[in-house]
Amino acid sequence: MQFGIFSVGDVTPDPTTGRTPTERDRIKAMVAIALKAEEVGLDVFATGEHHNPPFVPSSPTTMLGYIAARAERLILSTATTLITTNDPVKIAEDFAMLQHLADGRVDLMMGRGNTGPVYPWFGQDIRQGINLAIENYALLHRLWREDVVNWEGKFRTPLQSFTSTPRPLDGVPPFxxxxxxxxxxxxxxxxxxxxxxxxxxxxxxxxxxxxxxxLYRTRYAHYGHGTPEQAIVGLGGHIFMRRNSQDAVREFRPYFDVAPVYGHGPSLEDFTDQTPLTVGTPEQVIEKTLAFREYAGDYQRQLFLVDHAGLPLKTVLEQIDMLGEEVVPVLRREFAAGRSADVPEAPTHASLKAAQEVTTV
Amino acid sequence: MKLVVVSAGLSVPSSTRLLGDRLAAAVGGQSDVDVEVVELRDLAVEIAHHFTNGFPGRKLAAAIDAVTSADGLVVVTPGSCRRRANGCSSASYSGLFKSFFDVIEPEALAGMPVLIAATGGTARHSLVLEHALRPLFAYLRAVVVPTGVYAASEDWGAEGLDGRIERAAGELAGLMAGRPAKKGAEPEVVPFEEQLAALRPAG
Incomplete structure (x- = not known):
């Protein structure tokens, strides 16, 4: 099972000091977070993609390419890549390029984006969000699998005799x-x-x-890819940890209370009760995360949100240290126990390459 | 059949709730219904949190379930009057009343028989039913009975209110009895090939 960090990349004032990081600070902090994830033995770093303030990551493959050069094992990913407003041709090219530079340590996650004006800024219409996701991905899927593509669709200029370069590394499209x-x-x-x-x-x-x-598991089996239990599932999680549960609550509350998205709403206690948020000890995080399996089944990837709402970099790095030292080793062991033998690991470049060699021999 | 009363009255006791109860009893007199009352006052904080978070708390989720799974609704809001302490609203339904219907999925009340009712300081505001409530439920594609019931303070001591209550209740009971059976809650998945085919250029 893979564990990692996903970052939204928000620039938010620290409510306890009033200090707002510069864009440069935040971009460098995201890199530091990714490198810390590798250092403590996590598997994945995923960045969001946004095209409006207060967010910095508008150019994910630039950031991931830089991290790839400085990390050795870490899988670089996204959460999410906007399949609606990006040109699928450019996604095909950018991520194939990244794949080569990172020696295959790349996958990506498609998402639609929910910021209304981003669609018209990129010449699209949010009411077509699902259709854009369907058509653009259908094209992206072909661009990575067919050397020469002729294509015509609803949302984009037709393509005649187009070859997306570079071709995917080893002929294996990113997962x-x-x-x-x-x-x-x-x-x-x-x-x-x-x-x-x-x-x-x-x-x-x-x-x-x-x-x-x-729904995904049922339909995965319907389309003949395997049993519902063999479908490839990833989940997020939202945590803040200290050795002592009261300290965690005391330190996190000022950030929670005014956080973007959920701030100025229910109490931290109500929110912890009603959503997967855990604010407490590493043991409490382990307990709540293991319980995800009860409603999602055995799954392949767990990403944690640790760096939003103006939390200082030092605090975030401490969170990742605790994940690496205390939480993830236990989660690896406990998730492995009782996991059925035919539940696959998350696909990687190596496993997809091996599978391709088997089918082409 | 299940009849749900949604009352946005704020004072305790509330004339808005009183009107809701009278209407529910009148519907019960004309057909066999189980009545459940949703008091929005009790849900005010969870409704506000729904706006900030995008999901309902547990009590609100139960109320939304009750309303969307009902066979018919009686909805009652305070209308206009000049006494803020009584939970009066300004020239329309109350903000709390509207907020509750703002957090319900827009399709969830399609075809739902609804009896609209309001209370207020004087009969001068009785058209709130026609210029505010009826368009709201039309937007939600609910089926609103022809008779709306408005009770000004003076109506509680005058003739005529009970006749309007009976007429509106009869109309609601009739609509509820004639409503087609509810669809199952099975989530609908459009098979992917169909989604893809819909996007293919013609010819």
């Missing part, structure tokens, strides 16, 4: 996850292709996650 909070069409899309499905599993009650994952 793709599809992320959605509550659109069944996206779970269906992931299932159809036999791709991974990721539920962010934060800020919402777990029953959203459960419903979407169940």
């Amino acid at each position: 793709v996850w599809h992320g959605s909070i509550r659109s069944p069409e996206i779970a269906e899309q992931a299932a159809y292709y036999g791709d991974g499905f990721f539920h962010n599993n934060i800020f919402w009650p777990a029953d959203h996650t459960k419903r979407m994952v169940e």
Whole structure:
């Protein structure tokens, strides 16, 4: 099972000091977070993609390429890549390039984006969000698998005799996850292709996650990729840890209370009760994370959100240290126990390459 | 059949709730219904949190389930009056009333028989039913009975209110009895090939 960090990349004032990091600070902090993840033995770093303030990561492959050069094992990923407003041709090229530079340590997650004006800024219409996700990905899927593509669709200029370069490393397209909070069409899309499905599993009650994952698993089997239990599922998680649970609550509350997205709403206690958020000790994080399996089944990838709402970099790095030293080793052991032998690991470049060699021999 | 009363009255006791109860009893007199009352006052904080978080707390989720799974609704809001302490609203339904219907999925009340009712300081505001409530439920594609019931303070001591209550209740009971059976809660998945085919250029 893979463990990692996903970052939204928000520039938010630290409510306890009033200090706002510069864009440069935040971009460098994201790199430091990724490198810390590798240092403590985590497997994945995924960045968001945004095209409006207060977010910095508009150019994910630039950032991931830089991290790839400085890390050795870490898988670089996204959460998410906007399949709606990016040109699928450019996604094909950018991520194939990244794949070569990173020696295959790359996958990516498709998402639609929920910021209304981003669509018109990129010449699209948010009401076509699902259709854009479907058509653009259908093209991307072909660009990585067919050397020469002739194509015509609804949303983009037709292509005649187009070859996307560089070709995927070793002829193996990057593995793709599809992320959605509550659109069944996206779970269906992931299932159809036999791709991974990721539920962010934060800020919402777990029953959203459960419903979407169940649908994906059922449809994955329907399309003949394997049993429902063999479908490739990733989940998010939202944590803040200290050795002592009261210290965690005391330190995190000022950030929680005014956080973007969920701040100025219910109390930290109510939110912890109603969503997958854990604020407490490493043991409490272990307990709650292991319980994800009860509604999502055995899954392949767990990403944690640790760096939002203005938390200082030092605090975030401490969180990742605790994940690496105390939480993830236990989660690896406990998740492995009782996991059925025919539940696969998350696909990697190496495993996909090996599978391709078997089928072509 | 299940009848749910949604009352946005804020004072305790509330004339808005009183009107809701009268209407529910009148519907019960004309058909066999189980009545459940949703008091929005008890849900005010969870409704506000739904706006900040995008998901309902447990009590609110139960209320939304009750309303969307009902066979018919009686909805009652305070209308206009000049006494803020009584939970009066300004020239429309109350903000709390509207907020509750703002957090319900827009398709969830399609075809739902609804009896609209309001209370207020004077009969001068009685058209709130026609210019505010009826368009709201039309937007939600609910089926609103022809008779809306408005009770000004003076109506509680005058003739005529009970006749309007009976007429509106009869209309609601009739609609509820004639409503087709509810669809199952099975989530609908459009098979992927169909989604893809819909995007293919013609010819």
